[in-house]
Amino acid sequence: MRDYPDRMTPEQARAFGEDVLNIVSQIPRGRVTTYGHIALLAGWPSHARMVGRTLRYTPGAAELPCHRVVNKVGRTAPGWKRQRTLLEDEGVLFKANGHVDMERYLWEPEFIGEN
DNA sequence: AAATTGACGGTTA
DNA sequence: GTAACCGCCAATT
Numbered sequence: 031m032r033d034y035p036d037r038m039t040p041e042q043a044r045a046f047g048e049d050v051l052n053i054v055s056q057i058p059r060g061r062v063t064t065y066g067h068i069a070l071l072a073g074w075p076s077h078a079r080m081v082g083r084t085l086r087y088t089p090g091a092a093e094l095p096c097h098r099v100v101n102k103v104g105r106t107a108p109g110w111k112r113q114r115t116l117l118e119d120e121g122v123l124f125k126a127n128g129h130v131d132m133e134r135y136l137w138e139p140e141f142i143g144e145n
Numbered sequence: 146a147a148a149t150t151g152a153c154g155g156t157t158a
Numbered sequence: 159g160t161a162a163c164c165g166c167c168a169a170t171t
Contacts, residue, residue, distance in 0.1 A: 037167075065153055076166055082152035083168070099152075107152035127159075149171070156164080 038074070046072055050084045051091065053139060057098040060121045061137035062130055064102050071139045082107075098137075104130035 038046065049072040057063055065078040074080070085096045086107075097116040100106055104125070106113040114124065122135050 043168080069153090076154095077168090078153040079151065079166070080153090080168065084152095086152050087169095096152085101153060102155090105152095110152070113152090147171100150169080151167105153167105154165085156162105158160105158162085 038077075046074060046077070046080065047084050047088060049073070050081050051088065051094060054085070054091075054094045054096055054099060056139065057095055057137055059095070060135070062098045062100050062104075062117065062122065062132070062135050063137045063139060065099060066102060067139060068099065100130050100132075102132075104132045106130070 050068055053068050053071055065081040066075075068081045069075060069077045072081075081099070085091045085099060097110075097113045100113075105128070106117075114128075117130065118124070123131055125131050
């Protein structure tokens with residue numbers, strides 16, 4: 031018995047991509063959220079990696095505040111050095127270990143009228 | 146068809 | 159704190 035969703039059909043993958051971009055666009059300035067939270071809200075809890083894939087490869091994702099998406103421990107995206115500067119410019123403080131202070135800046139999206 | 150690759154997450158040591 | 163795994167899954171090789 032699998033406790034994770036079935037493999038995405040192409041149609042589901044398309045809808046998932048739209049949902050991800052839509053959610054990212056709602057992250058408030060000066061706050062961050064995680065790949066896992068976005069995947070959960072999009073209805074695919076085990077697809078955190080796919081959220082990262084979408085933001086990395088979808089043209090137009092750069093127009094969104096995708097710099098406000100970090101991993102669960104507050105680490106910024108590998109190879110994207112500018113992300114930290116963008117966050118600091120809107121007031122997000124980093125800890126000595128180079129991670130975002132998640133206790134202070136994590137924004138947890140809420141389900142609205144779902145199901 | 147089989148193996149590898151990641152803007153990830155979790156457990157263990 | 160680090161590091162080594164493991165599970166997950168679409169895309170790529």
